Structures are given as structure tokens and as C-alpha cells.
Amino acid sequence: MTKAVVFGTGSWGTTFAMILAEAGTSTTLWGRRAEVVEAIARRHENPEYLPGVALPPSLRATTDPAEAMEGADFVVLAVPSQTLRGNLAAWRPHLPDHAVLVSLMKGIELRTSKRMSEVICEVAGVPEERVAVVSGPNLVGELIRREPAATVVASVDEKVTARLQEACHLPWFRAYTNADVVGVELGGAVKNVIALAVGVAAGMGLGDNVRATLMTRGLAEISRLGAALGADPHTFAGLAGMGDLVASCTSPLSRNRTFGENLGRGMTLAETIAATRQTAEGVKSCESVLDLARKHDVEMPITEVVVGVVHDGMTPREAAMLLLSRTPKPERYGV
Numbered sequence: 664m665t666k667a668v669v670f671g672t673g674s675w676g677t678t679f680a681m682i683l684a685e686a687g688t689s690t691t692l693w694g695r696r697a698e699v700v701e702a703i704a705r706r707h708e709n710p711e712y713l714p715g716v717a718l719p720p721s722l723r724a725t726t727d728p729a730e731a732m733e734g735a736d737f738v739v740l741a742v743p744s745q746t747l748r749g750n751l752a753a754w755r756p757h758l759p760d761h762a763v764l765v766s767l768m769k770g771i772e773l774r775t776s777k778r779m780s781e782v783i784c785e786v787a788g789v790p791e792e793r794v795a796v797v798s799g800p801n802l803v804g805e806l807i808r809r810e811p812a813a814t815v816v817a818s819v820d821e822k823v824t825a826r827l828q829e830a831c832h833l834p835w836f837r838a839y840t841n842a843d844v845v846g847v848e849l850g851g852a853v854k855n856v857i858a859l860a861v862g863v864a865a866g867m868g869l870g871d872n873v874r875a876t877l878m879t880r881g882l883a884e885i886s887r888l889g890a891a892l893g894a895d896p897h898t899f900a901g902l903a904g905m906g907d908l909v910a911s912c913t914s915p916l917s918r919n920r921t922f923g924e925n926l927g928r929g930m931t932l933a934e935t936i937a938a939t940r941q942t943a944e945g946v947k948s949c950e951s952v953l954d955l956a957r958k959h960d961v962e963m964p965i966t967e968v969v970v971g972v973v974h975d976g977m978t979p980r981e982a983a984m985l986l987l988s989r990t991p992k993p994e995r996y997g998v
């Protein structure tokens with residue numbers, strides 16, 4: 664039987680552990696807080712992140728990383744992106760020799776501008792063949808009701824993606840494989856930034872034309888950055904590209920979109936942060952995405968104004984004026 668451990672009892676870590684367990688994978692959740700772990704292990708409920716959701720009785724939980732990782736084929740990582748490096752360094756001594764490390768995270772590391780799979784290879788000291796990522800339009804608020812959804816599992820090693828696909832595939836949760844790790848990770852991280860922009864526009868009371876324009880030009884930004892980093896352009900037309908972008912930019916369940924909407928309505932950054940209970944990765948990653956773009960000489964005007972509004976005191980109105988006053992250009996070469 665395939666064995667997995669999921670690090671992180673937040674909304675996605677818990678939900679993905681539920682999916683793995685329901686797919687017949689022997690699964691353990693690792694969490695920091697004893698009371699949450701205790702509730703998952705004894706009452707089959709995560710009262711902090713998924714109150715009222717019945718988790719599979721077969722799902723185990725522990726606070727001990729060594730116990731959690733014993734014999735694991737997949738070590739799944741679902742902590743906030745900016746905490747991955749420190750956490751993984753602490754967990755590394757317990758990693759089973761042949762385990763595959765799986766990232767569920769949609770962020771880019773601040774300071775280094777590294778993708779999560781790059782951080783994993785560096786900190787765990789494993790080759791890229793032992794790393795996989797899972798990304799797609801996977802809003803937890805729908806998955807916990809077992810509403811149909813699909814995702815992408817990506818790795819450079821097709822044997823790894825086949826095993827991971829089997830470990831998490833369910834009648835209501837379709838996992839597709841892809842070899843393009845770079846594209847799949849970029850799609851997930853940058854759509855959060857575009858969802859912030861769409862949220863700001865919605866909060867300002869702007870309509871569907873603006874939202875559609877931001878999503879489309881946002882996809883152009885994702886694709887340009889992807890091209891510079893060697894991603895497969897087809898990935899961005901898929902679930903981890905357009906699919907995830909559409910879900911986050913249109914759903915009231917998206918934390919990034921909601922965060923932007925609050926800013927667009929006139930809430931201050933401090934008020935917006937206080938109103939956000941869960942991880943909205945784009946808030947931090949917009950800066951590292953912009954750094955990455957600048958390192959590779961890629962123009963990302965929507966990302967630039969998101970950084971301006973979230974971190975540099977730019978007003979939503981100033982951001983809109985900046986985007987609208989850009990030089991007219993052909994769509995195809997819209998840089």
C-alpha cells in the first residue's frame with residue numbers, strides 16, 4: 664500500500680490528506696498544534712480550518728515528524744511558502760531515503776525568487792526526479808463538499824507522476840499528469856497575484872470587462888515569464904494555468920481575490936491583513952514574482968501595480984490609471 668505524510672493541517676493540507684486517504688493511500692497528517700492533531704486523530708475533524716467536515720477515520724495525525732515520515736513514499740508539503748525553507752531543514756533528518764517530496768504550495772520565495780520545488784531540492788538535498796508538484800483549480804471550499812474538480816500532478820520523472828496520480832485520483836477528483844514542473848508552479852504562484860488585481864478592480868466597483876481584461880493580460884504575463892524560464896507554453900492553457908487563474912479570479916472563495924477586493928473597497932492593508940485568517944500567498948509572492956521577472960527582463964505591468972498597491976502605498980485608482988496610460992501596442996506582442 665502506498666504511504667503518504669502531509670505536512671500542514673491548514674485547509675489544503677487537510678483536504679489533500681482527505682483525498683489521498685479516500686483514494687486508498689495510507690495517510691498521516693503532521694501538525695504543529697497538539698489540540699488540532701488530537702481532534703483530527705480522535706474526532707476525525709479539523710476544527711480550526713475545516714469545522715464540521717468529517718475526515719476519513721483511516722486518516723492518522725501526529726505532531727512528531729519522525730513518526731509521521733516512517734516508511735512514507737510521498738512527503739507532501741502544505742505550509743505557507745515563505746516558511747518552507749525553515750520547516751524542511753528541521754524535517755530533513757527524518758526523510759525516508761527514497762521518498763518523493765510533493766509541493767502543494769503556490770508561492771515564490773522572497774529574497775531568492777525560487778520556486779518551491781527549487782527550495783525543496785536545495786534544502787532536502789534531493790535531485791529533481793524526487794520532487795513533484797500538485798496545482799490546479801482546487802478551491803477547498805468546494806472540495807470539502809466533494810464537488811467534482813481536477814488537478815495537475817507534475818514531475819520530470821513520469822514514473823513519479825503516474826504513482827502520484829494513482830495515489831490521489833478519485834471519481835470526483837481527476838488528476839492529470841504533466842512533465843512541466845516550471846510551468847505548473849508558475850501558473851499557481853502568479854495567478855494569485857492576478858487574483859489580487861481582479862479583486863481590487865471588483866472592490867472598486869469595476870465590471871466584467873475589466874476583470875476579463877486583467878485575467879487575459881494576466882495570463883499573458885504568466886506566459887511571458889514562463890517562456891523566459893523555459894516552461895512549456897501549452898501548460899498555461901491547461902488546468903494549472905488558465906484553469907487555476909479563472910477559479911481564483913472569479914470565485915468569492917479565493918483568499919487572494921477577497922484580499923484584493925477588501926483593498927479595492929478602501930480597507931487599509933492592516934485592516935485587510937487582520938480580516939484574512941488564511942494564507943493568501945500572492946500578498947508576499949507578488950514581490951518575489953516581480954523580482955523574478957526583473958531578473959529575466961520580463962515586463963509584468965499588472966504584477967508591478969499589485970506590488971505598488973499591496974506594499975508601496977499606491978491607491979487602487981493610481982494603479983488603474985498607470986495600467987490604462989501605457990503605450991498602445993499590438994496584442995500579440997503586448998509587452
Ligand SMILES: NC(=O)c1ccc[n+]([C@@H]2O[C@H](COP(=O)([O-])OP(=O)(O)OC[C@H]3O[C@@H](n4cnc5c(N)ncnc54)[C@H](O)[C@@H]3O)[C@@H](O)[C@H]2O)c1
Pocket residue numbers: 671672673674675676677695712741742743744746750767768769770801802803804940941942944
Ligand atoms: N486552500 C486552498 O484552496 C488551496 C488550494 C490549492 C493550493 N493551496 C496552497 O497550499 C498552500 C497552503 O495553503 P492552505 O490553504 O493550507 O493555508 P492555510 O492558511 O489554510 O494553512 C496553513 C497551515 O500552515 C501552518 N503554518 C503557518 N505558519 C507556519 C509555520 N511557520 N510553520 C509551520 N506551519 C505553519 C498553519 O498552522 C496551517 O496549518 C499555499 O501555498 C496555498 O497557496 C491552497
Ligand SMILES: O=P(O)(O)OC[C@H](O)CO
Pocket residue numbers: 769799800801802803855858907910911916917918919920942943944
Ligand atoms: O484561495 P486562494 O486565492 O489562495 O486560491 C486557492 C487555490 O490556489 C485554488 O486552487
